[in-house]
Amino acid sequence: VPAADRLLQIGEAAAIAGLSLRTVRYYEEMGLVAPSARSEGGFRLYSESDIDRLLVVKRMKPLGLSLEEMAHLLDLLERSERPELAPAERDALGAKLEEYSARADERIERLERDLAEARTLRLRMSELLGRCRPTPAAEKVRA
Amino acid sequence: VPAADRLLQIGEAAAIAGLSLRTVRYYEEMGLVAPSARSEGGFRLYSESDIDRLLVVKRMKPLGLSLEEMAHLLDLLERSERPELAPAERDALGAKLEEYSARADERIERLERDLAEARTLRLRMSELLGRCRPTPAAEKVRA
DNA sequence: CTTACCATTACGACGCGTAAAAGTAA
DNA sequence: ATTACTTTTACGCGTCGTAATGGTAA
Numbered sequence: 001v002p003a004a005d006r007l008l009q010i011g012e013a014a015a016i017a018g019l020s021l022r023t024v025r026y027y028e029e030m031g032l033v034a035p036s037a038r039s040e041g042g043f044r045l046y047s048e049s050d051i052d053r054l055l056v057v058k059r060m061k062p063l064g065l066s067l068e069e070m071a072h073l074l075d076l077l078e079r080s081e082r083p084e085l086a087p088a089e090r091d092a093l094g095a096k097l098e099e100y101s102a103r104a105d106e107r108i109e110r111l112e113r114d115l116a117e118a119r120t121l122r123l124r125m126s127e128l129l130g131r132c133r134p135t136p137a138a139e140k141v142r143a
Numbered sequence: 144v145p146a147a148d149r150l151l152q153i154g155e156a157a158a159i160a161g162l163s164l165r166t167v168r169y170y171e172e173m174g175l176v177a178p179s180a181r182s183e184g185g186f187r188l189y190s191e192s193d194i195d196r197l198l199v200v201k202r203m204k205p206l207g208l209s210l211e212e213m214a215h216l217l218d219l220l221e222r223s224e225r226p227e228l229a230p231a232e233r234d235a236l237g238a239k240l241e242e243y244s245a246r247a248d249e250r251i252e253r254l255e256r257d258l259a260e261a262r263t264l265r266l267r268m269s270e271l272l273g274r275c276r277p278t279p280a281a282e283k284v285r286a
Numbered sequence: 287c288t289t290a291c292c293a294t295t296a297c298g299a300c301g302c303g304t305a306a307a308a309g310t311a312a
Numbered sequence: 313a314t315t316a317c318t319t320t321t322a323c324g325c326g327t328c329g330t331a332a333t334g335g336t337a338a
Contacts, residue, residue: 009311011317021318022302030301041310043318062257063264066300080271094275097268104265111258114205118254121206122247125240128223132237152337154291164292165328173327184336186292209326 005047007037013046017054024054030067032057032074064107065100073100148190150180156189160197167197173210175200175217207250208243216243 008016013035014024027033028044033053035044046054053074060070079085080093151159156178157167170176171187176196178187189197196217203213222228223236 009318020302022304025320026302039310039318041318042320043310059260060264062260077267077271080275085275090275094272097272097275101265101268101272104261104268108258108261108265111254111261115251115254115258117202117205118247118251121203122244122251124220125244125247128220129237129240129244132223132228132233132240152292163328165330168293169328182292182336184292185294186336211326 007045007047008051009039010035010044010046013044013051013054016051017058019054019058027054027057027067030071032067032071062107062111063104064110065103069100072096076100150188150190151194152182153178153187153189156187156194156197159194160201162197162201170197170200170210173214175210175214205250205254206247207253208246212243215239219243 010021010024014021017024019027024033028035033050035046036050037045037047039045056074056077057070060073063070063073065073076093076096079089080097085093153164153167157164160167162170167176168187171178176193178189179193180188180190182188199217199220200213203216206213206216208216219236219239222232223240228236
């Protein structure tokens, strides 16, 4: 149905990426993702690969990086996916990538701890709820 | 060694709770945890139970609530732990607790998704690293 | 007196939400 | 002409970090 090079304006692009308009514009301002074209009247026009980039950014968010760092990492990922790399550049890329990998590891441990803590608290709340409502069945009926 | 009612000033209290001084003061400003005493010269003095409260707040953080909501929930938890409750108040407490439990559930799901996403990305980074550094052993030696 | 600790006040950063006023697309 | 979409600009918010300036504890 749609030509592969169809250009979308910000509303559709944001909806596809699951981001708000404000967020998409802010990412552009911060140098993360820029639309590859503008209409005559100044409307942002996003290509498919622009939208891919938006999606990648969204999936990166759980890493807990700043937008500046995400821009940097995005650049690293793109460059390290190109097959032919000069050995010098390859080493430099590798070094940076190791840094971000270490950051990612820390983040993952943090998320694991937070998850465990949240589950523990959730259990405590269930216990207290049990004391407050010995007959939770009545709730279900009302609902 | 220490009397049970020993009062600590903010530095030690914050260190024990694993929070910054700024954060402890801000929590007080927001009505979360206030020191139960002040020295003659105006230094904040924290009792053991004050510090317990700081610790509870810190453990609550993974729930992703606002400080205002945490203050509210803290109040709920304290009140619902007291054994004797009038039935009317018990119902009210239960209702609020259910709200926060639902919030906690959403948060837990969010954390699970974020964790999965972070792990996926971490794997991609490992793959790229493999391409950049076919001999990662050399790194270990240097370290 | 000195040194380590603490007080308050205030400005800044980050990642957006949200509104205002106006232009563009179809 | 209307309606839905978009533009830029700008202020606000929550949770602190980070001075700056000065008082307190021992």
